[in-house]
Amino acid sequence: xxxxxxxxxxxxxxxxxxxxxxxxxxxxxxxxxxxxxxxxxxxxxxxxxxxxxxxxxxxxxxxxxxxxxxxxxxxxxxxxxxxxxxxxxxxxxxxxxxxxxxxxxxxxxxxxxxxxxxxxxxxxxxxxxxxxxxxxxxxxxxxxxxxxxxxxxxxxxxxxxxxxxxxxxxxxxxxxxxxxxxxxxxxxxxxxxxxxxxxxxxxxxxxxxxxxxxxxxxxxxxxxxxxxxxxxxxxxxxxxxxxxxxxxxxxxxx
Amino acid sequence: xxxxxxxxxxxxxxxxxxxxxxxxxxxxxxxxxxxxxxxxxxxxxxxxxxxxxxxxxxxxxxxxxxxxxxxxxxxxxxxxxxxxxxxxxxxxxxxxxxxxxxxxxxxxxxxxxxxxxxxxxxxxxxxxxxxxxxxxxxxxxxxxxxxxxxxxxxxxxxxxxxxxxxxxxxxxxxxxxxxxxxxxxxxxxxxxxxxxxxxxxxxxxxxxxxxxxxxxxxxxxxxxxxxxxxxxxxxxx
Numbered sequence: 001x002x003x004x005x006x007x008x009x010x011x012x013x014x015x016x017x018x019x020x021x022x023x024x025x026x027x028x029x030x031x032x033x034x035x036x037x038x039x040x041x042x043x044x045x046x047x048x049x050x051x052x053x054x055x056x057x058x059x060x061x062x063x064x065x066x067x068x069x070x071x072x073x074x075x076x077x078x079x080x081x082x083x084x085x086x087x088x089x090x091x092x093x094x095x096x097x098x099x100x101x102x103x104x105x106x107x108x109x110x111x112x113x114x115x116x117x118x119x120x121x122x123x124x125x126x127x128x129x130x131x132x133x134x135x136x137x138x139x140x141x142x143x144x145x146x147x148x149x150x151x152x153x154x155x156x157x158x159x160x161x162x163x164x165x166x167x168x169x170x171x172x173x174x175x176x177x178x179x180x181x182x183x184x185x186x187x188x189x190x191x192x193x194x195x196x197x198x199x200x201x202x203x204x205x206x207x208x209x210x211x212x213x214x215x216x217x218x219x220x221x222x223x224x225x226x227x228x229x230x231x232x233x234x235x236x237x238x239x240x241x242x243x244x245x246x247x248x249x250x251x252x253x254x
Numbered sequence: 255x256x257x258x259x260x261x262x263x264x265x266x267x268x269x270x271x272x273x274x275x276x277x278x279x280x281x282x283x284x285x286x287x288x289x290x291x292x293x294x295x296x297x298x299x300x301x302x303x304x305x306x307x308x309x310x311x312x313x314x315x316x317x318x319x320x321x322x323x324x325x326x327x328x329x330x331x332x333x334x335x336x337x338x339x340x341x342x343x344x345x346x347x348x349x350x351x352x353x354x355x356x357x358x359x360x361x362x363x364x365x366x367x368x369x370x371x372x373x374x375x376x377x378x379x380x381x382x383x384x385x386x387x388x389x390x391x392x393x394x395x396x397x398x399x400x401x402x403x404x405x406x407x408x409x410x411x412x413x414x415x416x417x418x419x420x421x422x423x424x425x426x427x428x429x430x431x432x433x434x435x436x437x438x439x440x441x442x443x444x445x446x447x448x449x450x451x452x453x454x455x456x457x458x459x460x461x462x463x464x465x466x467x468x469x470x471x472x473x474x475x476x477x478x479x480x481x482x483x484x485x486x487x488x489x490x491x
Contacts, residue, residue: 011353024353077354103354110347173356175366176344178264205255208265217344218264220368221445227360236453242265243451249260 069165079169131210132203170225176217184237201248303412378431
């Protein structure tokens with residue numbers, strides 16, 4: 001694709017802290033390369049802001065190669081921007097043309113409070129994982145990975161679910177702010193593997209309980225989560241989670 | 255886990271919606287089947303609602319079915335109350351909204367409008383109950399005439415139906431009600447199966463295609479009833 005430069009108008013959510021009210025600030029950026037990533041474009045703007053003695057825009061980022069799940073921007077009405085199966089860091093400026101206006105907002109959900117600007121607190125996800133996203137394993141030498149036979153289809157489905165990077169785009173996109181796609185990926189990943197067997201029932205019950213405590217909404221299968229998921233986690237995982245919950249809820253001894 | 259905990263978790267509440275929804279879908283099959291008996295008049299012009307009146311008599315005369323009717327009302331009320339409570343809770347999960355909304359990027363409008371569609375169906379249901387259930391179950395002594403087939407006297411619900419559907423506005427209202435039902439079912443049918451845990455590919459494909467067929471055919475047959483009476487394809491003479 002041919003290289004080009006563009007001038008853009010950015011409307012970015014600025015909020016000093018979780019306690020203060022935020023608002024949109026408008027910035028003009030010029031000579032943006034079509035080969036830049038979206039975050040590099042923000043970097044350029046931030047350098048300018050620092051040189052001008054202003055506060056740079058705070059945003060989450062880490063690996064910048066689409067695997068860590070840190071970046072989290074809601075760009076022009078879509079989590080992670082206009083491309084499918086993509087994270088904000090992997091969004092490139094060739095998605096835009098000269099003169100475009102881009103509105104950048106943080107994830108919006110009560111359970112993801114804004115810490116600063118575009119940074120939200122996704123600790124709720126960590127607490128859901130801590131409630132059941134683990135397995136029992138013997139101490140001592142690690143068992144050979146191939147010692148446990150696993151059907152290929154199941155291994156593939158578990159891997160597809162395990163691809164979830166916990167970025168929170170599903171919550172950001174859902175009209176109910178539901179974390180069910182995230183939770184279902186975590187539950188499916190372990191429910192499909194023999195290693196997940198021992199805690200299979202308590203895991204799903206505890207993780208759903210924690211999700212409810214964190215204040216996420218319920219799933220109504222609008223499938224908006226699947227559409228924006230950078231890792232293309234399927235909503236069929238949600239059905240699997242519900243099945244796991246139904247069986248565990250009805251048969252768990254406790 | 256206690257029953258109360260099971261049914262009040264976010265997943266449990268959806269189970270209630272799904273199971274009551276599936277129950278109401280099964281009711282629709284019975285309802286559309288019984289009422290489709292009016293079309294006998296199109297095959298045999300001397301029927302004049304005889305087949306329908308007999309079917310309606312069967313549905314009203316047996317205590318077993320009257321008891322099931324109580325279960326039906328309980329199911330409807332549970333579905334409505336739980337639906338509104340979930341809608342309110344889900345909406346409250348995002349106090350500060352987005353400046354640019356997602357619109358229909360990623361999910362069709364009707365999948366996100368189950369509350370609205372459900373409300374339209376509820377409004378229709380109130381009118382519908384006032385039109386037919388009240389006159390045939392409560393005030394029948396004054397609102398229904400009698401008809402006799404082979405010496406068996408029964409209520410003439412068919413004449414009531416013909417009377418109600420002479421009004422064009424009522425017919426339009428019923429058609430709109432059927433539209434709301436069709437969109438509600440288009441999402442609700444497959445979504446309720448998925449909520450209760452259907453995730454295998456072959457079952458999902460079956461549920462989705464049967465769901466589309468059901469959502470089109472059942473409301474269409476319902477809509478054809480007032481239309482057929484209004485245009486005189488089904489008559490009392």
